[in-house]
Amino acid sequence: MTVKKITPEELSRKMNAQEDLVLVDVRAAEKYVDFHISGTSIKGLNIPKTEIFKLEDGTGQNVSELPRNKELIITCTTGNSAAKCANILTEKEYDVVLLEGGITAWKEYMGKASIAQMWEEFKIGAPNAPESYEAWAFGDSKEMADELAGLVLSGKKTGTSSNYLLYELESETLPHVGLHNIILDGEGQAVAVVETTSVEVVRFDEVTEEHAHSEGEGDCSLRYWREVHQDFFERELESVKQHFHDKIPVVCERFKVVFKKNSSIVA
Numbered sequence: 001m002t003v004k005k006i007t008p009e010e011l012s013r014k015m016n017a018q019e020d021l022v023l024v025d026v027r028a029a030e031k032y033v034d035f036h037i038s039g040t041s042i043k044g045l046n047i048p049k050t051e052i053f054k055l056e057d058g059t060g061q062n063v064s065e066l067p068r069n070k071e072l073i074i075t076c077t078t079g080n081s082a083a084k085c086a087n088i089l090t091e092k093e094y095d096v097v098l099l100e101g102g103i104t105a106w107k108e109y110m111g112k113a114s115i116a117q118m119w120e121e122f123k124i125g126a127p128n129a130p131e132s133y134e135a136w137a138f139g140d141s142k143e144m145a146d147e148l149a150g151l152v153l154s155g156k157k158t159g160t161s162s163n164y165l166l167y168e169l170e171s172e173t174l175p176h177v178g179l180h181n182i183i184l185d186g187e188g189q190a191v192a193v194v195e196t197t198s199v200e201v202v203r204f205d206e207v208t209e210e211h212a213h214s215e216g217e218g219d220c221s222l223r224y225w226r227e228v229h230q231d232f233f234e235r236e237l238e239s240v241k242q243h244f245h246d247k248i249p250v251v252c253e254r255f256k257v258v259f260k261k262n263s264s265i266v267a
Contacts, residue, residue, distance in 0.1 A: 003086045004072055004097040004145060008109035015039045022216075023073045024066065026052060026085045037075070037106055037185070049076065052085040055092055060131050066094060073097040077107070093207060111188030118182055118190040122259040135182040135190065140235065142186030149185045151216045152261060159214030161225075164201055164249035171242055175199050175253050194258035205232075205246040214254060 006014075013060075014021060018041045024034050038044055045065055052063065066072060072094055076082040079102035086098045099106065115135045123129045138148035138160065149175040150179045151157035167174055179196040206227075212225035 003083070003090055005032055005100050006097050007100050008106045008194075009212060011037075011073065011106070012109065015041060020070075021073060022067060022070045023075065024178070025081055025103075026074065033147075035081045035103065037103070039082050049081045049085050052088055057065070064118075070095070072096045073099055076102050078102045078104050078156050079262075108262045109189075111184065112188040115182055116182070118193065118259070118261065124195045126258070129225060130178070130180055132255060133180040133182055133193070135184060137184040137188070140232070144182065144186075146186040146219070149183050149191050152183055152194065152257060155217035155257070156206075157214075158256065159211055159216075159252065159254045160208065161211070161215065161229060162251045163236050163251070164229070164244060164251050167251070174201075181255070192257050194255040195258050196253055196255050198199065198254040200252045201249050202252060203246070204248050204250050207250055207252060211254075 008207050011021075020041055020043075021039075022043045022045065023037055024045045024047055025036050026047060030045060030049055036044055036046070044064040047063055047089060055063070066089070072089065074082045074086045074089070074096055075098075077086075079100060082102055083098055086096045089096045101108075119133060124234065137145035139145050140238075148157060166172070177196055178197060180192045181194050181196070183192045183194060185191050207222070207225065209222045213220045214221040215225060217228065218224035229250075230246075232243060233248065237244050237248075
């Protein structure tokens, strides 16, 4: 029997329409606690896949938490484990539908939707906004992206640095004054629109105390900036088989926040 499927976009429409939904997340409890799909019309259940697998091998009975009079939307990280669980539950005569791509696809869809929505909201109060923009998160981890996005929202972070060599290797255009960027958090959600106010390329060992302070990280000292950015640039350069030295060119960018999530134009 073929299992029905639902896309992240279709699920989002149902949630916006306040349809009563039962979403069964078959990941381990710690992953569920870290992140799960939620909403005012959703009844969320965390039933680890191992419990559902027992139904297939005969070592388990019906899972009491699962209602038989409701459609069950089954999900996991990528959709693979959820697909197996959906097949088992379908054979046991539950009414199930599989979320295509799982939590990964959901986050990607919601991230893109939040970016488009933020830009449209920004343009309402900024009719002269440019047609194009870029969207990205700081750093190379969820934790770093969340921390630095938070510093931007608080007003503490008004500067950033990037490795000039990577722009050359990847033939990317350098940032420029007037460029608009949408800052993302660690989940890929849009949190702010910023506008670039200055760009300067200097050697690593020529980055100033003033710029280090503008980045708002740690104790805002040049010593701290050099320590964390050397570590970060070393990781980047290693990935392209290059080596760090204190003469590498660094793109020092300054920006201002012009729009925040759930707020009006701020500059």
